[in-house]
Amino acid sequence: xIALLMxxxxxxxxxxxxxxxxxxxxxxxxxxxPFSVGPNSELLTRIAPGVLWLGALxxxxxxxxxxxxxDWEDGSLDLLATAPLPLEAVVSVKALAHxxxxxxxxxxxxxxxxxxxxxxxxxxxxLVLSLFLGTPALSVIGTFGAALTVGLKRGxxxxxxxxxxxxxxxxxxxxxxxxxxxxxxxxxxxxxxxxGISAAVIxxxxxxxxxxxxxxxx
Amino acid sequence: MSIWEYANPKKFLTTTERVMPFxxxxxxxxxxxxLIWGFFFTPxxxxxxxxxxxxxxxxxxxxxxxxAWFMMLVASLIWLVRRHHVSALAARAxxxxxxVMTLIALVTGAIWGQPMWGTWWAWDPRLTSFLVLFLFYLGxxxxxxxIEDPDTAADLTSILCLVGSVFAVLSRYxxxxxxxxxxxxxxxxxxxxxxVADVFSxxxxxxxxxxxxxxxxxxxxxxxxxIRARRIKALMARERMEA
Numbered sequence: 325x326i327a328l329l330m331x332x333x334x335x336x337x338x339x340x341x342x343x344x345x346x347x348x349x350x351x352x353x354x355x356x357x358p359f360s361v362g363p364n365s366e367l368l369t370r371i372a373p374g375v376l377w378l379g380a381l382x383x384x385x386x387x388x389x390x391x392x393x394x395d396w397e398d399g400s401l402d403l404l405a406t407a408p409l410p411l412e413a414v415v416s417v418k419a420l421a422h423x424x425x426x427x428x429x430x431x432x433x434x435x436x437x438x439x440x441x442x443x444x445x446x447x448x449x450x451l452v453l454s455l456f457l458g459t460p461a462l463s464v465i466g467t468f469g470a471a472l473t474v475g476l477k478r479g480x481x482x483x484x485x486x487x488x489x490x491x492x493x494x495x496x497x498x499x500x501x502x503x504x505x506x507x508x509x510x511x512x513x514x515x516x517x518x519x520g521i522s523a524a525v526i527x528x529x530x531x532x533x534x535x536x537x538x539x540x541x542x
Numbered sequence: 543m544s545i546w547e548y549a550n551p552k553k554f555l556t557t558t559e560r561v562m563p564f565x566x567x568x569x570x571x572x573x574x575x576x577l578i579w580g581f582f583f584t585p586x587x588x589x590x591x592x593x594x595x596x597x598x599x600x601x602x603x604x605x606x607x608x609x610a611w612f613m614m615l616v617a618s619l620i621w622l623v624r625r626h627h628v629s630a631l632a633a634r635a636x637x638x639x640x641x642v643m644t645l646i647a648l649v650t651g652a653i654w655g656q657p658m659w660g661t662w663w664a665w666d667p668r669l670t671s672f673l674v675l676f677l678f679y680l681g682x683x684x685x686x687x688x689i690e691d692p693d694t695a696a697d698l699t700s701i702l703c704l705v706g707s708v709f710a711v712l713s714r715y716x717x718x719x720x721x722x723x724x725x726x727x728x729x730x731x732x733x734x735x736x737x738v739a740d741v742f743s744x745x746x747x748x749x750x751x752x753x754x755x756x757x758x759x760x761x762x763x764x765x766x767x768x769i770r771a772r773r774i775k776a777l778m779a780r781e782r783m784e785a
Contacts, residue, residue: 468705472685472698482681482688486702489677493712496719517719521712532705539697 325409325417332421335394346383346426347433353379354437365442372441373451373502379437380430380455381462381495387426388466389483391418392474392537401474405541411534419460419467419530427459443506450505454518458498461522464529465490471536494521549626551769558762565759572752580745596654598746602753604647607675610640610757614682615707618700628765630696631772633703634686635764639757641679648672667717674713678706692772 336343357375358368395401404414434455435448443451469487473479500514548554580598617633620626651669652662663669685702689695 472702476688482684485684486681489674489681490709492674493709493716496716532701536698536701539694542694
């Protein structure tokens with residue numbers, strides 16, 4: 325498992341792996357927001373948590389189609405499926421690698437972009453914490469979507485259509501934590517719900533993803 | 543005699559063909575009677591005026607929108623467990639009907655909301671979760687259309703339906719928590735006292751039963767079409783083999 329993880333990470337970091345693209349996209353989206361709604365700092369303060377969450381979600385989404393497609397094309401997915409490692413573990417490792425290369429940089433970059441959007445000082449901790457708890461769920465759910473569409477020629481748009489509705493609960497609770505944190509309200513309930521969703525999704529969804537992948541590899 | 547006999551496509555077709563005229567007739571009759579009764583022979587509400595009458599379209603459509611997804615869930619489970627093709631095809635056949643019902647519920651709700659709430663749309667929990675349900679339907683149908691191999695498509699959409707159901711419930715809870723709504727709570731229930739006067743609820747029941755039967759008839763009809771389409775495909779494939 326660790327070997328697989330290291331392999332995925334190495335592939336992502338090396339040239340052509342697309343590492344950092346998600347981060348750059350996050351930056352671009354966040355920078356485009358003031359251009360579209362105007363530089364009014366009060367307005368930006370109000371929408372900052374939501375915009376940062378949406379940006380993180382979109383950059384996760386865009387990197388999903390590469391998650392399994394490359395391995396599918398060169399046949400290494402078939403090898404992994406016949407390997408002694410259960411497919412559930414393979415899928416979990418893939419999701420973990422995706423999170424480390426896409427989710428974690430987003431979490432670390434979010435405070436910097438928060439400054440651009442005039443996020444109030446008390447909100448930074450909660451923004452980072454909510455992203456830290458929420459992005460693993462985004463990666464795992466996205467892996468399920470990627471497994472569903474892996475065999476399709478042009479699965480990219482379909483992938484977004486399938487994955488977006490699944491992202492709704494995570495987005496609501498995550499953005500709610502960040503918003504409440506920024507406004508100085510109590511964050512415990514949405515924070516617990518967000519953590520619960522992440523934990524449940526990490527525990528259960530790899531089984532569905534593996535089942536779907538088996539069907540696609542049949 | 544068990545329900546699994548209808549997993550045989552031939553048996554399914556002959557039986558549904560026998561009950562079809564009856565189903566179409568009764569559901570059509572109930573819908574016509576219920577809607578005419580509701581639209582023309584109920585008094586105007588003293589606060590809402592005649593706009594209250596859109597309830598006769600809105601409530602049955604919303605009811606069927608949810609039940610159609612539920613039916614797809616059951617059919618998907620049967621397909622995954624027992625591999626009956628009719629079941630997978632029935633789930634496929636129900637999805638477009640469900641999406642239209644969801645759309646009717648959303649549109650009639652907007653038309654009613656404009657004069658009553660003063661807005662076409664509000665991010666109210668019920669409205670939002672219906673919109674999310676609509677998106678789930680779209681994704682489900684798109685996945686069916688995208689995959690060529692019918693068995694793979696049936697498997698994948700079934701799993702999507704199962705996972706989607708869990709997330710649909712989660713979203714329902716999430717939006718509930720997120721925003722207090724404008725939409726009133728349930729007006730009709732089996733055990734509690736009614737919030738709707740009898741003059742309105744009686745035609746409403748007629749409409750609900752009519753919509754329910756109409757949904758069943760549509761699913762039978764569309765499933766029959768799917769079975770025939772697949773037979774034609776098989777026949778053409780065989781001809782190509784022989785030629």
